[in-house]
Amino acid sequence: MNFFIKLQDKISEFKLQINYMKKFPKIVFIGSTNFSLFSLKELYMKQYNIVGVITSPDNPIHKNEKYFSPVKKYALENNIPFLQPGNLLDDTFLKNLKAWNADIQIVVSFKILPKKVWDLPKMGSFNLHASLLPQYRGAAPINWVIINGENKTGLTTFFIEEKIDSGKILFQKEIEIGKEETAGELEYKLKKMSGSMIIKTLEKIMKKQIKPIDQKNINSLKYAPKISTKNCRIQWDDPSIESIYNKIRGLSPHPAAWTLLFFHKKKFVRFKIFVVKKILKKHSIPIGLIFNISSSEMRISVKEGFISIIEGQIEGKKRMNIKNLINGIKIRKNLFVR
Known part of the structure; x- marks a missing residue:
């Protein structure tokens, strides 16, 4: 009898934890690409409380047809509220974003955010970057690590601050780059890792089990600027x-x-x-x-x-x-x- 009472107590406790997880923290997810989608799916499938999504505006393909970002498509399919600001400093957008009253914002593969956006949540905003920061700051780290002949790279999560990709590091995970690996193949490997990296970072922030580390000052920094034709x-x-x-x-x-x-x-x-x-x-x-x-x-x-x-x-x-x-x-x- 005591066994069943203890089991019921454990089940009740587990249910309370799940309900708590759904309510806290309130998350705003920010991203647009297929790379972003892996993290959003992981958060949604594990029932975190995503109160809204910010993604890029639709791009017209033909006269009567528009292209939705993969993140917007997923938000529509799963009834997640979303915003598509053309201007991240637009008053109406900022008002709607504040109304979500997020505890934390998670950014994966999106353009540079102004302070008025990343500084809103009380728990901060963190970004996932596809390199081992401080190396390869910039828009195209997956391309440049291969172009430069590197044999390793990885993922970094960090709190967003004023300087681009320079905030305090939360977690890093390193992987090897194959000698014949293309950028597309490397991107897929990193995408598969990204969801668990986001969850791990979020959990540690919630439980206050993380000590953000300043990025090291390195003289020979390598950058990853946007690729042009x-x-x-x-x-x-x-x-x-x-x-x-x-x-x-x-x-x-x-x-x-x-x-x-x-x-x-x-x-x-x-x-x-x-x-x-x-x-x-x-x-x-x-x-x-x-x-x-x-x-x-x-x-x-x-x-x-x-x-x-x-x-x-x-x-x-x-x-x-x-x-x-x-x-x-x-x-x-x-x-x-x-």
Whole structure:
């Protein structure tokens, strides 16, 4: 009999904990991308009290069609209130945000927040960043760690402060980067880790079991600025084949490294390159010449050897594997890139 009474007490206690969790803390989730969505789903499925979501405005695709962010789609499907401010300092937006009376705000993959937004909750606002801060502060850490040939990266949660990505660190988790890993593959690995990282951080903040740590002052900081189209062009005369190889995989699949391919009718077309292998070999072939083109291979000459294309996309066509791509090229002699 005592056993059943104790069991009922435990069940009641557990139910009270769940109900408490649903009420406290009141969370505002801020994010827009597919990367953000992993964390939002984790919070929702574990029944945390998400009082609202802030996401980006809809983008028009065609005249009568708009693009919703993945976060907005999820909010609509699960009846979570949301705001889509065009201006984060707009009075109406700030009034609606204050009305949610959040205890804490969680930010994953969103633009820079003004102090009037991140300073609202009494428990603060924390961000999840896809690098091991203080290294790779900025908009594109996943791309730049691969472009720069790093062998490790990770996730960092930190309290948001005035300076971008410079707030006190809450948690970090490190992972290795595979030697052939692309930015897309690395992003997926980090996305799968992100939800549990958010939950762990939130739990420790709630229980006051966390001591935020100042970011270290390092002289040789590496940054991760936004990737531009100009950044993505391949420099075939780079003396390091490793540098060319890292750039291609660090930009794959999006926004994708590109070059100009001398095509038929004596014109250049843009050629995106997604997957390659590097071949180290001494040779005297001019740099940028497409060499040894066959039914299943297309090598581009570089200083230390060859870059062999595995997947690419010629302007006006779909992304293809090398066999299909070559089948679409009628002229196979005197081809080169620049």
